[in-house]
Amino acid sequence: MSIALLQTTYFGPIQWYQKLYRHERTLIEQHDTYQKQTYRNRCVIATANGLQALTVPVEARNNANEAMSEKCLVKDIRISDHNQWRRVHWNALQSAYSESPFFDYYADDLRPFFEKRYEFLIDFNEAIRQKVCELIDIHPSVEYTEEYISAIDPQTSDIVDYREVIHAKHPQPDKDFVPRRYWQVFERKHGFQPNLSILDLLFNMGTESVFYL
Numbered sequence: 001m002s003i004a005l006l007q008t009t010y011f012g013p014i015q016w017y018q019k020l021y022r023h024e025r026t027l028i029e030q031h032d033t034y035q036k037q038t039y040r041n042r043c044v045i046a047t048a049n050g051l052q053a054l055t056v057p058v059e060a061r062n063n064a065n066e067a068m069s070e071k072c073l074v075k076d077i078r079i080s081d082h083n084q085w086r087r088v089h090w091n092a093l094q095s096a097y098s099e100s101p102f103f104d105y106y107a108d109d110l111r112p113f114f115e116k117r118y119e120f121l122i123d124f125n126e127a128i129r130q131k132v133c134e135l136i137d138i139h140p141s142v143e144y145t146e147e148y149i150s151a152i153d154p155q156t157s158d159i160v161d162y163r164e165v166i167h168a169k170h171p172q173p174d175k176d177f178v179p180r181r182y183w184q185v186f187e188r189k190h191g192f193q194p195n196l197s198i199l200d201l202l203f204n205m206g207t208e209s210v211f212y213l
Contacts (some may be wrong), residue, residue, distance in 0.1 A: 003027060003159045005149060006166065008074060008125045010056055011043040011132070011197045014212070015177045016166050020133065020140040021213040022176070029163055030075040030122055031148040034060065039168050040074060041121055043197035046186055047096040051193060053168075054089045057082040058121055077121045090114040093199065100185050102206035109135060110199075132198055136209050182212060 004023035008030065009016050016039065020026050034040065041056040057080040060072035090111065097103040109131060118124035122144075133140060152161045165172045179194030183204055187193075193200075201209045 005029060005152070005159050005161045005163060007032065007038065007040055007163050008122050009039040009043075009129075010041050010054075010121075010125055011128060011199050012039050013044070013166065013195045014179070014198055014201050015174065015195050016162075017132070017136070017138075017198050018177055018213045019160075019162055019166075020129075020142070021138045021210070023140075023160070025141045025143070027149070027159070028126075028142060028144050029149065030073070030144045031146075032074055032163070034058075034072050034074050034077050037169055039166065040125075041077075042168060043199065044168070045093065045096050045197050046184055046190065046193045046200055047092070048186055048189070050190055051196075052092060052096070054092060055085075056089075056121065056124075057085055075120070075122050079118055079121055079124060081117070086114040097185065097199070097203040100203040103203045105206060106135060106202060132202070135202060136198075136213070137207075138210060138213070180212065 002023045003025045004019040005027045006016060006019060006029065008028050041058050042053050044051055044053050046052075058077050059080045060077055093110075094103075113124075113128060113131075118127070129142070149159070149161075152159050154160070162174075165174050177195075181192045182201065184192060184200065185204065201212060205212060
């Protein structure tokens with residue numbers, strides 16, 4: 001049985017959802033140390049001005065509401081209400097994808113994520129994952145780690161570790177993921193942009209998205 005080991009993501013890239021779809025089981029790591037500038041709390045979309053990263057502001061606090069050290073576990077990361085980010089993100093999606101074939105079709109399903117407040121990032125991301133899988137019509141078997149999974153021997157384990165492979169800043173080679181072109185709103189202006197947020201695929205390909213994965 002093949003098992004994918006992934007980080008949690010905020011409207012993760014297409015590559016991340018491909019792993020959900022192609023592996024028999026998925027483990028999502030929740031006991032790793034939080035790092036900035038990763039897909040844990042950001043996604044990348046294509047806009048009229050080029051690529052844009054949408055970042056969910058987060059904070060690490062303990063039960064006494066005191067700032068914790070930088071070595072905070074992902075499962076303990078809370079979402080901040082800083083800078084009205086929900087409104088900013090939804091406005092950015094409207095601006096980028098209002099002319100896409102399926103934005104209006106999915107808008108009512110996705111808008112609540114920019115209206116409802118979630119306390120923990122991992123709960124927010126899981127709710128997003130469930131909804132996106134429903135919209136794409138994939139049904140992965142997903143569990144969360146009960147402790148941190150350290151080094152994995154690919155020769156003896158069924159687990160395939162994608163935690164550092166699917167990385168916003170420093171992705172590693174992945175022979176099983178070769179981005180293929182699909183129609184994008186601003187392709188004529190900027191060329192095809194591979195492996196963007198799953199939202200890009202969903203808004204542009206709609207019900208055909210599953211065949212791309």
